[in-house]
Amino acid sequence: MSPTGLSRAFIDVRPLRTSPVFRRLVIGRTVSTLGGFMTMVTVMYQVWDMTHSTAWTGALGVAQAVPMVGVSLFAGAWADRTDRRRMYLTGTVGAAVCSALLAVQGFTGHVHVVVVLVLVAVQTSFAALGAPAAGVFVPRLLPKDQVAAGLALQQVTGQAMMLVGPAVAGVVLGWWGIGVCYLLDTLTFGLSFYGAYGLPALPPDGEKSRPGVHGVLDGLRFLTGHRAVRGALLTDLAATFLSFPVSLFPLVNAERFGDDPRTLGLFLSALAVGGVTATALSGPVTRFGRPGLVMLCGAGVWGAALVLFGLSTSPWLGLGLLVVAGAGDSASVLARSTIVRIHTPDALLGRVTAAEVIVGQAGPNLGNVRGGLLAGWTSGTVSLITGGLMCLAAVGAVAATTPELREESPRPVTP
Structure with missing residues (x-):
């Protein structure tokens, strides 16, 4: 090269x-x-x-x-x-x-x-x-x-x-x-x-928000009505609420890897290493010009890697799969943020960013609750694998119903 x-x-x-x-x-x-x-x-x-x-x-x-x-x-x-x-x-x-x-x-x-x-x-x-x-x-x-x-x-x-x-x-x-x-x-x-x-x-560049609840409702109407932005946030929820794995790590570690505390400590680090690496090598991604496709593929990689992690019995293979999952998630989050900011008029960007923050904060927390409850009824492995599969199904549904995310180049809206 x-x-x-x-x-x-x-x-x-x-x-x-x-x-x-x-x-x-x-x-x-x-x-x-x-x-x-x-x-x-x-x-x-x-x-x-x-x-x-x-x-x-x-x-x-x-x-x-x-x-x-x-x-x-x-x-x-x-x-x-x-x-x-x-x-x-x-x-x-x-x-x-x-x-x-x-x-x-x-x-x-x-x-x-x-x-x-x-x-x-x-x-x-x-x-x-x-x-x-x-x-x-x-x-x-x-x-x-x-x-x-x-x-x-x-x-x-x-x-x-x-x-x-x-x-x-x-x-x-x-x-x-x-x-x-x-x-x-x-x-x-x-x-x-x-x-x-x-x-x-x-x-704000454009018409200012109406005060109070009316302004909030205007932002929600944009979110539900704009297919690309809605699809971006739904993809993020699919990767967090349906498949966020962190609450399952102690149980999966005990079930599959002998409850070794050294392995457990590496699980979160592996996700972070994958995320940092993917973002550090994001030059081709940010120049690619198709953030919707990058987001869908990244979320798919996240879900698939978690399914394989749930099936793995080797600690080192499991850690490698978590690195891959972290990389996929990082690429997806970066592309989602790009989609939101390109497609949202400046006059609405504060409200849409607020919704993005809420999804980013609430999604993982609710995902941890979902994963923990399902693991209590079944096992950590089952919860992890079904979460990854549900993520893949949801991402596939968003891709099938939102062709705007597959466009070659995003078309920004005007106020």
Whole structure:
């Protein structure tokens, strides 16, 4: 392969070269994401250390999921009525204040666990406020032919921090304690604020959203009426709600791999390694020009790899299949984000991004519940295999009923 061909195989970095504003934004959000994963691990550790109760650690998931879903719906409508830059900065400042308060209680150590959960819920609400606004940045800052590359850069940096953040948190917790972990997260918000502060004003391009519930309903009508966007979100639900495997890993490990804790720890790492690798080598994918086909194929690879993982008896083969599954999922998510941003008018993009965030958050959580319940009635292997098969069937149905996703090049809509 020629040097030019080899370079085109790697992630497309043109957005970093051509847009200083986008470059600052990516750097700031990458550092802040690192801090976010550190706080995620620290909160889990602190709640367990305070209570030694799985009920309280489960309540932590509720404190994160409920605000994310509830706030995102109305935040999306607000993002389509106001300056998205200012809205994102508001969310960033609010989340930083919550992180600082978590640091204070971490150093003092004299609060009830409910206080920690309330701070987490408020911080998640601010994150949900900023997420729909952030969803419009890439298509507004980059030319159309670089949108997929910009999304890939955001995705690969986020995945890399998902690998690094928990490890850094473990080291900091062991050496300096929970207060320092929260404080470091607070400091990372400074770079995130700096990256977004240099953005131009980004008001909606087109008719502003109606206030309140009416604006939310307008966004839902677009989602249900636009076949390509609807198909993209349904494909994501097929890969998460029908087949998300994480809750099954301990049971499958016990059933098939001798309950070896070293194997269990590698399962999640294998998914992340596959995702990072696929995104790092996403140059041909982002230049391919057919994100619908990439999304369908990626989701199909995810489902098929999970079926084969459920059938495998070799730990090393199983880990290899999880790497493949993570790669397929990463390609599918990148293509889905591209479809949503290319097909959605800017005046509706805040609301559609909010729906995308909700699907991305709720789908895996509900998928873990589905997988766990089915495994309780049958076995981990059966739940894993049937989930993968249902994913393949659902993706096939979306492909058969949504020809727009198979078009050679996406046709954006106009407001």
